[in-house]
Structures are given as C-alpha cells and as structure tokens.
Amino acid sequence: MSVLLIYPPVSKPGEPPAGIARLAGSLLAHGIDHQVVDASLESILFLLKDGASDDDRWTRRADRNRFRNLESIRNGLAFANLDRYKRAVFDINRVLHMRGRAAGIDLGLANFQSSRLSPLNSSDLRWISEHPEHDLFFNYNQHRIIPLINESRPELIGISLNFLSQALPAFAMAGLIRRQFPDIRIALGGGLITSWCRRFNWENPFEGLIDHLVAGPGEAPLLELLGMRQRFKTVTPAYQQFPRSDYLSPGFVLPYSASSGCYWNRCAFCPERAEGNPYHPVPVSRVISDLDRLVNMWRPSLIHILDNAISPKLLRAIADTGLGAPWYGFARVQRQLLDPGFCRALKDAGCVMLKLGLESGDQRVLDSMRKGITVSDASRVLHCLETAGITTYVYLLFGTAAETIAEARQTLTFTAGNAGGIGFLNLAIFNMPKNGPDTGQLVTRPFDDADLSLYLDFDHPAGWKRAEVRRFLEKEFKKNPAIAGIVRRDPPIFTSNHAPFFAMGSRSDLRRSQQAATN
Secondary structure: OEEEEEEOOOOOOOOOOHHHHHHHHHHHHOOOEEEEEEHHHHHHHHHHHHOOOOOOHHHHHHHHOHHHHHHHHHOOHHHHOHHHHHHHHHHHHHHHHHHHHOOOEEEEOOEEEEOOOOOOOHHHHHHHHHOHHHOOOHHHHHHHHHHHHHHHOOOEEEEEOOOHHHHHHHHHHHHHHHHHOOOOEEEEEOHHHHHHHOOOOOOOOOOOOOOEEOOOOOHHHHHHHOOOOOOOOOOOOOOOOOOOOOOOOOOOEEEEOOEEOOOOOOOOOOHHHHOOOOOEEOOHHHHHHHHHHHHHHHOOOEEEEOOOOOOHHHHHHHHHHOOOOOEEEEEOOOHHHHOHHHHHHHHHOOEEEEEEEEEOOOHHHHHHHOOOOOHHHHHHHHHHHHHHOOEEEEEEEEOOOOOOHHHHHHHHHHHHHOHHHOOEEEEEEOOEEOOOOOHHHOOEEEOOOOOOOOEEEEOOOOOOOHHHHHHHHHHHHOOOHHHHHHHHOOOOOOHHHOHHHHHOOOHHHHHHHHHHHHO
16 A cells, blocks of 8 residues: 655745645554655756746846756855845746746746636646646656656555645646556645635536545545544654755755644634634644654754644743744734743744734724734734844735725834834735625625636725725835835745745854754
8 A cells, every 4th residue: 555645836845845744744654655746846946957048138147047046045145135035036937937938837936827727717627637748847747757656556646736826737747647547546635625625515526537635634534545544643744755955945944734724713804714624733742742853853944833823822832942943933913922021932942933914004904804903912012023033024914895095004004113023024915715704795706707716806895996905005005115125125936935044134044054954
C-alpha cells in the first residue's frame, strides 16, 4: 500500500505546503509508504532551468541573472536592500512571465491565469483535464510525475488544491494521470476544494475524473480511503521529503498549523464562518513539543504559524517557553497585547512579526463586522508591539456594506496616525462569500456565469461601488505621506511570507538565523 501526495503549481515557492506535510506526518505515523512532490516549486525551477528568450533589455538581463537571483534570495543577500530584493524577485518573475506568454498564460511566482480558460468554470477544468498537452507544465509532468508514478505504482494519488492559481494545472495533471493510469485512484483535497464542496447546493461536476473529493482536514479521510482507521488524531507534520534548500527564502521556513478554523469565528465577512468550518485546536502542550522536536530536527531560519488567529492560550505558552527559532503568525487585537510586558516576552520568545486583521479604523464598521475589538485598543496594541520591537503586518478591508467613503477616511486617519507601529499593510476590497450571513439582506448578483465562483457582487447600500473604492485607495489612501512609505516597503509577490526577514533587521541577523539553521 502506497500513496503519492502532490502539491500542484502555482503557489508562492517560499516554504513547503503545510497541508501536505500534515498528511505525510499522518501516513508516517500509521506506517503507510508514501512519497511527496512539491510540484509547484519543482515546476517553477523546471521552467527557470531553460530560461526565456526575447529581444527586450529587461528579459535579457533577467534571463542572464536568473540563477544568481535565486541564490541571492536563498542566501539572504537580496534582503540587505529592498531595491536589490525587488529587482531579484521581479527579474525571476519576468523570466516566468515570458515563458508563459507564448502559451497565453500570465505566469509568475504566485500567479497562473489563462487567457482562454477559467479556474472557476468546471467545463474549463474538465477540458484541460481532457487535453493536458495544452497545459504549460505538460513537459514537467511528462519528465517528472509520470515516471515517478511508473516507478512507485501508488494505490492512491492525493492532489492538494488550495488556490485558484493551482486549479487549471492541477486538473491538467489529474487528466494526464487518469489517461495513463486509469486504475489508480485520484483524490482531490485542500482549501479550494473545501470551499467548493461546502457551498450551498453543491453538486460534483468532476465525476469520472476525480474519484474522491475531500473537504476539510484530510488525515482521517485519506486513511479511510486506504481502508484504515485513524489511530493518531494529532501527528507531527513531516518535512523529510521536501527539498528544503530549494525554496525561495533565506533558510528553511517551517510552516505549522496549531489549529483549523478560527477560535473567534464571529466575523461577519469570514469565509471560515460562511463555510461552517469548526475550530479544532491542537493541544497547546502538543504544539510546544512538536515545534521543539521540529526545530531540533530541521533548524529552521523561521517558523510560520499558520492559524487564522493564534489563540491566547498558545501565545501565553510561547511567551513562557519560546520556540527556539524566530517566528511569526496571525493574532487578534486582544487584551494580552495591551500588556507591554507580555509583548516584550513575545519578542524575547522569538516573535519577529504579528499579522493583525484590523480591517477598519472606524468603530461603527468594526462593530458591524462583529470583530469584537475597539479602535482605541488597536492603537494601543500597535504601540505596545512597536515598543517591544515586534513588526506588524496590518490587514485592512474596504468596501463592506457598512462602510462609506467617510468611514474609509476614518481608516486612513487611523492608519496615518499609527504609522509608526505599522510595518506593512495589506489592502483588500471586500468580496461577499456566497454563503455569507448578509447575502439575504442585500441585492446580490453573480460576478459572472462561472459555476464554481465563491463570491457575489452586491449593491452597496450607500452606492459606494468597487470602482470608487479602488479609486479611493489609489488616489487618496496610498498617496497619504505617512502611508505611502509603508506601502512601498511591502515585499512584492511574497508579501507577508518574506516581510519577517526584513523585520529581522540587519543582514547579520539573517546570517545568524541561517547559521542556526545549518548547525
């Protein structure tokens, strides 16, 4: 009995896929032979190996320096200067873009968009599965995936699909596998599959192509497909089979999920709530012991805690014990972070950066979102974290039903007034989940005729349309002198995944982190 787990292209190649690592850990704990392929990373490196050719100066420079740029990201030299980093990342992205352009694909380090096919149309996904030779990664699949299957002959192939940028390549891969190995079962899981399967009135359009669709955590369903009962509900993720030195980050970044779902689970706009995903935490003692074991085993340069929000109990435990390596993750604006002493303890415990889903700087909008936080507390938290030396990556959401341009300007005022405590910004325009709690209170319509779309367009009660929201962000919000500098320092493409390395500060800090990772 054997299993092949594949993470398809395209997703940011900065760290291993945590979902596959958890599945591998479960299979390892239950004694099941398995292999792991991060095809997202591998296929990007496969395309970069041959480079790109074009007459324009940018492409020639990018192609000539592509291996040097890869190495400068991996050894941390690119992070010594933001402009140098941007050039390295944009040049690598340029080579990929030119490789995709001839095939009608807008390709990048975190992007895959076809000019002909939509990942939100099941008919397009079926078409590419029936014509996999039209996929940009067909040669990679022929050179890597098909020979691996021929050699290992797995009983089951699991493909983890989390992002829309992975959908078309994943279905092309599944179609090629189905064509050449009709007797091998294929299971499809991951975040995007979960979102599709938990839509209201979901009907599976992939019968005959995909044998099993798995919604939610996949450890138990995967074992059931193999005829086994789950004996260990909590397992340590396994990273043995990932090419840890090949990822585009300075040192090995170790991703770890201490929970699924969200412990707050009340925000009106949240997809987790709309999809009915329950909160399942790993016991705090197990999290600490897992990370202690993983840090000693792999010496990561950075730990990425993937929870929607790290629970107060886990934050307390980390502050008390430390993790043995720098770390970052999402946290809520909460009472603990109002305590300067606690923030200093987090810093001493290795916290480099906290991502904060603030969403708005207007109290009425926050209340309408059921965020459970106050603007004044948010300001104090930013100050406490800044004083402790912890960088923040603040997420703001514009265009919700309760917000008008007046409230958006309140958010602008709040952001500018707290600019010293904000390291980085993520600015998003609201998309209404199809199963969201507010859909029945507004006039809604589909964005298009795609049958797999997860979001709805809606008539804003105050008439503040998406185009006007974009105009406000570009012409007013980002132009504010206090905010413009924050926006400019966001690492392009990798954004929050690479921001912690800039938050670490000097090049010597990065070197120390990398040396710890190799000792």
